[in-house]
Amino acid sequence: xxxxxxxxxxxxxxxxxxxxxxxxxxxxxxxxxxxxxxxxxxxxxxxxxxxxxxxxxxxxxxxxxxxxxxxxxxxxxxxxxxxxxxxxxxxxxxxxxxxxxxxxxxxxxxxxxxxxxxxxxxxxxxxxxxxxxxxxxxxxxxxxxxxxxxxxxxxxxxxxxxxxxxxxxxxxxxxxxxxxxxxxxxxxxxxxxxxxxxxxxxxxxxxxxxxxxxxxx
Ligand SMILES: Nc1ncnc2c1ncn2[C@@H]1O[C@H](COP(=O)(O)OP(=O)(O)OP(=O)(O)O)[C@@H](O)[C@H]1O
Numbered sequence: 001x002x003x004x005x006x007x008x009x010x011x012x013x014x015x016x017x018x019x020x021x022x023x024x025x026x027x028x029x030x031x032x033x034x035x036x037x038x039x040x041x042x043x044x045x046x047x048x049x050x051x052x053x054x055x056x057x058x059x060x061x062x063x064x065x066x067x068x069x070x071x072x073x074x075x076x077x078x079x080x081x082x083x084x085x086x087x088x089x090x091x092x093x094x095x096x097x098x099x100x101x102x103x104x105x106x107x108x109x110x111x112x113x114x115x116x117x118x119x120x121x122x123x124x125x126x127x128x129x130x131x132x133x134x135x136x137x138x139x140x141x142x143x144x145x146x147x148x149x150x151x152x153x154x155x156x157x158x159x160x161x162x163x164x165x166x167x168x169x170x171x172x173x174x175x176x177x178x179x180x181x182x183x184x185x186x187x188x189x190x191x192x193x194x195x196x197x198x199x200x201x202x203x204x205x206x207x208x209x210x211x212x213x214x215x216x217x
Pocket of ligand 1: 015016017018019020021022023024
């Protein structure tokens with residue numbers, strides 16, 4: 001597999017169940033180590049880095065958005081959003097925080113606890129957490145998997161427009177053609193290999209392609 005992603009791109013990874021999407025995402029984001037090959041971020045090969053340098057490189061470049069949000073219930077939404085920044089001893093200005101909260105429609109929700117938020121609201125908190133720091137690379141595994149259709153649409157609009165505004169690169173795994181249509185480029189994976197790497201596909205074309213991959217094993 002040979003794949004390059006440019007800064008500022010929004011890339012979707014698609015393919016049948018078991019094709020290797022999550023494995024690819026975990027390798028690219030340094031959560032897993034490859035047994036062969038290299039994975040470079042800004043010219044630095046993650047595969048060659050030993051701990052704790054790998055963790056440092058990961059935490060200073062990459063943010064994650066997970067399907068199950070991975071928020072901490074005992075912290076407020078605001079503290080969840082700022083947690084990674086606090087852990088890395090980075091200051092975020094009130095102005096930047098308020099701007100992101102307002103862009104994601106979260107301002108009024110800050111008084112609530114995490115348990116009082118809906119799935120879509122929790123996902124917006126997770127997106128705010130990914131967008132707020134300096135990390136320019138966002139990996140998302142099924143970021144809208146647990147959401148209803150309306151919320152999915154809202155979340156994708158917010159994620160992609162905010163990513164553009166804040167200059168982030170987004171690499172996401174999705175089963176959903178509608179979500180993939182928001183990407184600049186779609187990588188279709190089949191049996192651990194890149195089957196195709198395409199731009200500009202419409203919803204229906206993505207569905208057809210995905211259908212042929214899932215029914216062609
Ligand atoms: N840690 C592991 N050790 C061995 N094999 C694994 C491991 N993790 C995943 N696999 C296998 O690698 C293949 C790809 O798995 P992966 O989770 O990347 O697929 P996927 O495309 O994300 O699937 P899904 O859409 O169902 O989540 C599968 O056959 C899976 O069983």
